[in-house]
Each structure stands twice: as structure tokens, then as C-alpha cells.
């Protein structure tokens with residue numbers, strides 16, 4: 001029994017902090033690691049552009065997809081319109097949750113069209129700020145999305161017709177079972193945090209799996225999966241309540 005890790009990068013856009021990302025890219029090349037990246041189809045969020053925009057951005061995404069990385073659709077424009085926490089109850093703002101179904105459908109469809117035109121759409125959704133609601137799920141299903149990189153617990157599960165691969169923390173716990181998604185935002189990572197994470201990745205490279213492989217991780221005892229899901233949901237909501 002061992003923990004499997006999925007390494008996820010949010011906010012992958014032309015003007016991201018490529019200088020911070022370089023070390024992660026190097027180790028991915030050296031160790032053939034299959035990262036999960038959340039690409040914003042049409043980024044309008046000025047906070048995400050911190051370095052000169054990369055002119056060959058979509059070529060780069062296509063090359064990474066060809067190398068085995070999973071490209072998730074990270075919202076549409078990454079503009080927050082509501083302060084709805086959504087189903088998970090952990091985000092503080094949302095591009096989707098709380099908006100009418102038709103509005104959500106149109107945004108998701110517009111994002112999907114861009115991803116498809118660039119030949120990088122994969123049917124995996126990454127919600128900005130982890131916030132989505134029942135209408136988001138319904139629209140995702142209608143648009144043939146199959147999976148989400150969000151949810152509680154340590155094993156993938158069915159969330160109203162989509163496969164949810166849990167994402168709980170930015171740091172690894174290493175409990176010895178299941179799959180942990182490590183969620184990284186390179187724009188705001190400091191040098192020492194990057195160094196620590198690169199060290200961790202190097203030391204655990206045999207345990208790092210792709211999103212597709214994460215979808216297949218099953219608990220030895222099925223009831224354990226649901227119990228852990230409940231426990232982590234309560235823990236994260238409590239933490240939120242304490243911080244609020």
C-alpha cells in the first residue's frame with residue numbers, strides 16, 4: 001500500500017510565471033512525469049498574467065498533451081462573478097456557481113470550443129476556486145465532460161455522473177493509501193517552496209501518476225472510500241468555519 005500522487009498546476013495561461021514553472025518542467029522531462037494542468041481557454045483575469053505572454057502557448061500545450069500530460073479546462077475566462085461556494089463549500093468566489101444554467105452552459109461551451117479549436121480539449125474540468133454547483137455539473141454533462149479534478153476523500157468517486165478525483169490540499173499528506181492531488185499555483189510560489197516541492201517530486205517520482213491512472217485507483221474496502229470522503233468534507237468545512 002502506498003500513496004499515489006497527482007501533481008496539478010492551476011492557472012496555466014500565456015502570461016503565467018514561466019520562470020517559476022521551469023524547474024517543474026525540467027524534472028517532468030527528466031523523470032517523464034504526467035502532470036495535470038488547468039488551462040484557462042480565454043484568460044481575462046489580469047492577476048494570472050505576471051510574466052511576458054508566451055507566443056507559442058498553444059503549441060506548448062499541444063506538445064505537453066502529446067507527452068502524456070492531462071489538459072483540464074480551467075473555467076472559461078477566470079473572471080469571478082459570484083461569491084457562491086458551490087457544492088464543495090470551500091471556495092469563496094466563483095465563475096460559475098450561483099449563475100443560471102444557460103449562462104453556465106454558454107460559458108463552458110465557449111471555453112470548450114476554444115480548447116477544441118486548439119486540439120487540447122480532454123473532457124476534464126477544473127473549476128476556478130473549486131467552486132461549482134448542480135447547474136455546472138448538469139452543463140458539463142450536457143457538453144460531454146467526463147471528469148472533475150475536485151472532491152473530498154482519497155479515492156475517485158461518482159459525482160452526479162462525473163468522475164471526481166479528489167483534491168484536498170496543496171501539500172502531500174502521504175497517508176499510505178489512495179490518491180492525493182497536490183494543487184500548485186506557481187505564480188505565487190516562493191523559491192523555497194518550489195525547491196521543497198521539486199525535492200518531494202524527485203523523491204516520490206515512482207508514486208506520481210497521471211489523471212487517467214488516478215481515475216482507476218480503487219479502495220481495498222469500498223466503504224472506506226465513502227467514510228474518508230465524509231471525514232475530509234467535515235474537516236475542510238470546519239477549517240473554513242474557523243477561518244471565516
Ligand SMILES: [Zn+2]
Pocket residue numbers: 010011074078128129
Ligand atoms: Zn484558477
